[in-house]
Amino acid sequence: xxxxxxxxxxxxxxxxxxxxxxxxxxxxxxxxxxxxxxxxxxxxxxxxxxxxxxxxxxxxxxxxxxxxxxxxxxxxxxxxxxxxxxxxxxxxxxxxxxxxxxxxxxxxxxxxxxxxxxxxxxxxxxxxxxxxxxxxxxxxxxxxxxxxxxxxxxxxxxxxxxxxxxxxxxxxxxxxxxxxxxxxxxxxxxxxxxxxxxxxxxxxxxxxxxxxxxxxxxxxxxxxxxxxxxxxxxxxxxxxxxxx
Numbered sequence: 615x616x617x618x619x620x621x622x623x624x625x626x627x628x629x630x631x632x633x634x635x636x637x638x639x640x641x642x643x644x645x646x647x648x649x650x651x652x653x654x655x656x657x658x659x660x661x662x663x664x665x666x667x668x669x670x671x672x673x674x675x676x677x678x679x680x681x682x683x684x685x686x687x688x689x690x691x692x693x694x695x696x697x698x699x700x701x702x703x704x705x706x707x708x709x710x711x712x713x714x715x716x717x718x719x720x721x722x723x724x725x726x727x728x729x730x731x732x733x734x735x736x737x738x739x740x741x742x743x744x745x746x747x748x749x750x751x752x753x754x755x756x757x758x759x760x761x762x763x764x765x766x767x768x769x770x771x772x773x774x775x776x777x778x779x780x781x782x783x784x785x786x787x788x789x790x791x792x793x794x795x796x797x798x799x800x801x802x803x804x805x806x807x808x809x810x811x812x813x814x815x816x817x818x819x820x821x822x823x824x825x826x827x828x829x830x831x832x833x834x835x836x837x838x839x840x841x842x843x844x845x846x847x848x849x850x851x852x853x854x855x856x857x858x
Contacts, residue, residue: 714774728796728831753817761808
């Protein structure tokens, strides 16, 4: 004959053990995830991923600025008692402006490119014809450099030799940040020469024709003074490496 009271006793003994194992599992998961989800939700969107990456870039940019300020302070302090360090600092200082690492100001041009305000009456028009593309921005940037631009920004971001203009859909990815149209391009330099290069550029000409036909925005204006910020991102190039 079995004891009916034995089963409840066994369960009372097993419950604490089960809770202990479950708690241990939760603790391990929390440690391995570092406070983040181990698996992204199935309905996670690309926009959310981009926003998360952009937030991370902003945090890292802030850390970089703090570290750079501390590095500058320490090297300046070292240069007071070390002539070799002081000499290197003077050489570096001469290269900062041409490299785009200092704020600059001067006269120049402003160009604004924008998407069409809406779908035209002709419903057969390809929607891709109504947005600013990567090639359009690149054509403007290349024409400005060819026209003697000394410094340039796109959407307020300084453009340097290693900057790449990349568009995903109708958004611009530049210096680790995402921008939406209208795109404001500001360039310090000889306005007349830059304007002439814009007029002769085949890529810019195509965009201007599309602007007239589809209603995209394209304006140019001279400015007696443009204030451009320094480039604050990394200046080293990153390459893919074959894993061993």
